[in-house]
Amino acid sequence: MTHPTERAIDRTRRCASMDEVRRHIDALDDTLVPLLVERGGYMTQAATLKPLASQVRDEARIEDIVRRVRARAAAEGGEPDVIEAIYRAMMEAFIAFEHREFDRLTAEGRKPQLQQETAP
Numbered sequence: 001m002t003h004p005t006e007r008a009i010d011r012t013r014r015c016a017s018m019d020e021v022r023r024h025i026d027a028l029d030d031t032l033v034p035l036l037v038e039r040g041g042y043m044t045q046a047a048t049l050k051p052l053a054s055q056v057r058d059e060a061r062i063e064d065i066v067r068r069v070r071a072r073a074a075a076e077g078g079e080p081d082v083i084e085a086i087y088r089a090m091m092e093a094f095i096a097f098e099h100r101e102f103d104r105l106t107a108e109g110r111k112p113q114l115q116q117e118t119a120p
């Protein structure tokens with residue numbers, strides 16, 4: 001259980017101007033974007049490992065992630081509905097990227113072939 005003083009919401013600084021607000025937002029985006037890029041790298045890995053394009057979108061996994069991040073948002077003093085909306089939009093963008101990666105890797109012949117495709 002997260003200690004109340006360790007919640008993310010409690011790290012938000014009180015600002016006296018919009019300039020200050022935006023400086024804090026820019027600094028957080030400098031942390032967030034590299035993490036999102038790193039997360040995207042796993043879409044390429046997933047595209048390599050999934051044998052079928054129909055496996056790129058995994059509804060059960062999406063709902064597991066939504067459940068998990070909603071709970072984490074609440075524990076951090078945030079809004080579960082806001083975090084869910086961000087995550088659903090992010091995962092749609094990543095699924096589209098994973099489909100592009102799946103197609104690219106297939107075209108480049110860098111995906112392991114399915115058993116039935118390699119059988120004589």
Ligand SMILES: C=C(O[C@@H]1C=C(C(=O)O)C=C[C@H]1O)C(=O)O
Nearest residue numbers: 046056057058061062091094095
């Ligand atoms: C990375 C995966 O592929 C897709 C992308 C997901 C994500 O962005 O977390 C989740 C589920 C899948 O629809 C996966 O199956 O885990």
